[in-house]
Amino acid sequence: MTIETEKQAVVAARKPFYKELRAGQKVLWCSCGQSKRQPYCDGRSHAGTGFEPMQYTAPRDEEVLFCGCKQTGTAPFCDGAHSNLPGGYRDEEADPAQPEVAYSQPDEKGFARLNGNCYVVTPPPAVAGQAWALTTLVSPALGARHQSQVHLRLASGDSPVLASDVGDVALWIRAGEGEIAIGDRRFPALGGSGVSIRRGETFRLTCTGAPLDIYASVCPGGDRLDERAAMADDFDAAWPDRVVGIDQESRHAMGPRWFQMLVDERHGLNNTAQFVGHIPKSRAEMHRHLYEEALIILSGGGTIWNETSRARVNPGDVIFFPRKHVHSLQCTADEGMDVVGLIHPGTNPGINY
Numbered sequence: 646m647t648i649e650t651e652k653q654a655v656v657a658a659r660k661p662f663y664k665e666l667r668a669g670q671k672v673l674w675c676s677c678g679q680s681k682r683q684p685y686c687d688g689r690s691h692a693g694t695g696f697e698p699m700q701y702t703a704p705r706d707e708e709v710l711f712c713g714c715k716q717t718g719t720a721p722f723c724d725g726a727h728s729n730l731p732g733g734y735r736d737e738e739a740d741p742a743q744p745e746v747a748y749s750q751p752d753e754k755g756f757a758r759l760n761g762n763c764y765v766v767t768p769p770p771a772v773a774g775q776a777w778a779l780t781t782l783v784s785p786a787l788g789a790r791h792q793s794q795v796h797l798r799l800a801s802g803d804s805p806v807l808a809s810d811v812g813d814v815a816l817w818i819r820a821g822e823g824e825i826a827i828g829d830r831r832f833p834a835l836g837g838s839g840v841s842i843r844r845g846e847t848f849r850l851t852c853t854g855a856p857l858d859i860y861a862s863v864c865p866g867g868d869r870l871d872e873r874a875a876m877a878d879d880f881d882a883a884w885p886d887r888v889v890g891i892d893q894e895s896r897h898a899m900g901p902r903w904f905q906m907l908v909d910e911r912h913g914l915n916n917t918a919q920f921v922g923h924i925p926k927s928r929a930e931m932h933r934h935l936y937e938e939a940l941i942i943l944s945g946g947g948t949i950w951n952e953t954s955r956a957r958v959n960p961g962d963v964i965f966f967p968r969k970h971v972h973s974l975q976c977t978a979d980e981g982m983d984v985v986g987l988i989h990p991g992t993n994p995g996i997n998y
């Protein structure tokens with residue numbers, strides 16, 4: 646496919662190129678899109694185009710995604726711009742019948758396992774009379790390498806004092822009404838908002854109305870959130886803004902989908918990003934990411950497809966995606982599906998390959 650853009654750079658590929666580089670390795674990235682050695686310059690095709698190749702030297706051994714569409718704002722790397730090019734974002738053929746791909750059923754703990762250590766987990770329902778509950782959804786013991794996640798319910802009063810010494814914490818408050826103390830600071834804890842907590846900071850939740858229903862992610866992951874005997878005066882004032890709600894003005898288009906960043910590096914998280922997104926009734930084409938992801942289904946429903954298995958997903962469920970795992974999420978609800986995702990390591994949920 647070649648599409649001439651107004652900048653005259655040719656769309657050499659509608660997805661980025663995955664490469665493994667060694668520390669100190671130098672490459673020349675093609676910016677004109679006409680090289681026959683994509684994603685690298687072939688030494689001649691840019692002549693007369695007005696474009697010059699860009700040299701990149703790997704600072705360390707690393708995996709990178711070089712832009713193939715040549716429309717990125719973060720050259721030479723992909724920034725997700727390819728999804729918004731004509732023909733750049735593709736859905737699978739509408740609801741293909743693939744009876745040979747079996748449905749995975751949830752086990753007694755609510756885990757439906759797919760291939761490659763991808764899974765869907767349903768948090769346990771609230772128990773009448775139980776004020777506080779913590780359930781592990783994602784952890785190293787469950788196969789995650791870069792993040793962990795627990796589900797928290799607080800029906801009244803205060804939670805234990807919590808902290809993580811292994812990573813930063815990102816909360817998604819799905820429902821409820823209350824307050825969160827981080828060190829000596831107080832913030833509202835309301836359904837529909839994300840909260841960031843820096844590594845080592847103590848925090849405590851207080852329920853003042855409807856029960857709090859919270860997904861707490863730790864990046865990099867540890868086995869659990871630690872309980873502490875008391876709050877400490879440990880709020881990191883270098884990062885004063887910690888709560889982000891849903892804001893229609895902040896949406897980014899991604900083909901027919903959109904996403905909005907919640908808490909991320911602007912709020913003290915390190916190489917971690919939380920976002921809310923919307924998926925219309927459709928099925929994305931198979932793709933993968935260089936980050937590990939936990940995706941919470943907020944509304945709607947559908948099917949998560951792997952290459953050899955699939956599972957149904959419903960509101961409240963979490964899908965865990967390992968790095969580089971090939972998958973496709975299908976929304977089957979007429980009204981679409983809303984999700985909240987947490988990615989690490991990475992800061993841009995729009996990048997896929």
Ligand code: FES
Nearest residue numbers: 712713714723726
């Ligand atoms: S391939 Fe160009 S922005 Fe992703």
